[in-house]
Amino acid sequence: MADLRENYHHVNAQIRAAEMQAGRASGSVNLIAVGKLHPASSIRKLASCGQRAFAENFVQEAIGKQRELADLDLEWHFIGSIQSNKTRQIANSFSWVHSVDRYRIARRLSEQRSAELPPLNVCLQLNLQAEKTKSGLSEEEAFELLMQTAELPCIAIRGFMIVPKPSADPDEQRTVFARVRKLLEQANAQGHSLDSLSMGMTDDLEQAILEGSTHVRIGTALFGPRPSKI
Numbered sequence: 001m002a003d004l005r006e007n008y009h010h011v012n013a014q015i016r017a018a019e020m021q022a023g024r025a026s027g028s029v030n031l032i033a034v035g036k037l038h039p040a041s042s043i044r045k046l047a048s049c050g051q052r053a054f055a056e057n058f059v060q061e062a063i064g065k066q067r068e069l070a071d072l073d074l075e076w077h078f079i080g081s082i083q084s085n086k087t088r089q090i091a092n093s094f095s096w097v098h099s100v101d102r103y104r105i106a107r108r109l110s111e112q113r114s115a116e117l118p119p120l121n122v123c124l125q126l127n128l129q130a131e132k133t134k135s136g137l138s139e140e141e142a143f144e145l146l147m148q149t150a151e152l153p154c155i156a157i158r159g160f161m162i163v164p165k166p167s168a169d170p171d172e173q174r175t176v177f178a179r180v181r182k183l184l185e186q187a188n189a190q191g192h193s194l195d196s197l198s199m200g201m202t203d204d205l206e207q208a209i210l211e212g213s214t215h216v217r218i219g220t221a222l223f224g225p226r227p228s229k230i
């Protein structure tokens with residue numbers, strides 16, 4: 001418990017320092033705690049420190065934790081790969097989905113989102129380094145999907161998400177994040193109204209914030225190393 005609380009304060013301090021260095025308003029970056037493979041009890045502890053936004057990668061695991069934590073007022077983000085047979089659960093159990101990279105999935109999420117809920121917030125996942133093992137869109141594909149999804153009534157496209165290739169070089173990290181920011185500016189210049197950049201993880205959150213990240217997704221720095229199996 002002491003550790004989690006310490007980690008929480010440390011990560012928040014890191015975020016505030018990076019905001020200041022970037023000349024951005026304090027609180028302009030949202031911290032999303034990534035709980036994959038960590039038990040619901042750890043999420044509960046972090047929530048007791050004041051954390052409200054949590055992200056999960058696997059649908060079944062996420063739904064189980066949401067049930068266990070139903071007494072808390074948490075905001076849930078989905079950041080994992082999406083199979084079409086899971087879209088109904090994802091559409092109705094999360095406030096945000098950061099990992100959409102196909103029209104078919106976007107359309108299903110919109111069709112299956114309950115009309116009683118506010119529109120589902122969606123980020124389009126980019127893969128700007130052409131990594132074959134990762135999902136995500138190229139710049140051209142991202143613009144095409146932005147056009148295609150503009151009319152879907154029950155999702156709100158908010159911006160872009162990226163998981164860059166791991167790099168120990170801060171300049172290299174920053175270059176990738178800068179490309180994502182420019183893409184968002186370009187899209188808005190063409191009439192879209194995107195306001196979110198989901199980028200920055202434990203090892204590169206400062207670089208992401210310097211390039212305009214609005215949502216950092218942090219697992220390890222908060223919860224420690226992930227157990228390999230739940």
Ligand SMILES: *Cc1c(COP(=O)(O)O)cnc(C)c1O
Nearest residue numbers: 034079201202203217218219220
């Ligand atoms: C696991 C994961 C994270 C968190 O990564 P850490 O390096 O542990 O902070 C962030 N985003 C996505 C998409 C992830 O899968």
